[in-house]
């Protein structure tokens with residue numbers, strides 16, 4: 062064998078070893094637990110969706126999907142973490158509208174939502190609700206509008222930080238009333254809701270996945286839902302638009318992401334398990350009871366998420382910039 066033939070033979074062996082390994086990896090994937098990163102506190106709305114999905118997907122994948130809460134900076138710490146994680150199919154992120162509002166809210170960001178991720182799918186849409194502490198004097202939305210305008214200096218509004226949907230909803234509420242309230246940030250709306258229940262904060266805009274049970278139990282003051290139409294889970298609840306905030310609408314959408322470069326076969330396998338979960342009647346019944354809706358099939362795709370994310374960045378950027386809200 063000449064030296065040229067030897068080099069060619071070694072190169073052929075190396076290429077087939079890599080190819081063979083790739084095929085084996087895709088075929089045996091997943092061979093260990095997968096981590097699904099949640100950007101907010103355990104027990105809150107994003108965590109509830111993530112854990113319900115993870116339990117269901119684990120059965121299809123034959124491996125545990127472990128939920129890991131990485132808190133901070135309105136969800137951007139978790140996004141940055143996943144953007145830099147190994148693209149080996151074992152780290153995914155679930156995030157909501159915050160992925161699209163972060164570029165306008167944060168002047169310095171260590172990741173780019175449109176270039177640093179692979180997209181898996183959207184999952185569920187969740188309405189928000191406007192709540193007050195139980196003993197707040199305002200008992201309905203028209204009364205709340207009057208009360209907040211008269212007491213703006215005294216009232217505080219809890220949220221889960223810049224980039225949280227509770228922040229976005231609270232910002233739009235303040236804009237609509239022309240007031241500037243004191244905001245109190247938490248690591249998620251689970252601790253924010255606890256503070257509201259304990260009477261330490263006055264107002265909170267939060268998702269039905271967490272708030273429905275408290276609204277039904279009457280442990281909070283409830284002013285309405287943030288959708289254009291009333292919702293099935295709370296059929297008697299007025300919309301905020303009906304209550305006087307004309308055209309007020311915030312719907313929380315959820316996307317699943319992986320680090321850029323994660324092999325397409327793994328994205329497909331994880332995505333397929335996700336779609337199986339979304340079609341499971343037990344999963345959809347649980348979500349419907351909590352006010353959430355499974356997204357249509359067209360959104361349960363990588364392209365469905367990518368184009369939606371881009372349209373949301375285009376939608377919220379100007380709104381946030383005009384409000385002059387940002388972090389340096």
Ligand code: MLT
Pocket residue numbers: 101102105106107108157159220221224225226227228248249250251
């Ligand atoms: C959470 O899971 O705590 C919420 O989604 C935070 C938020 O308001 O965005």
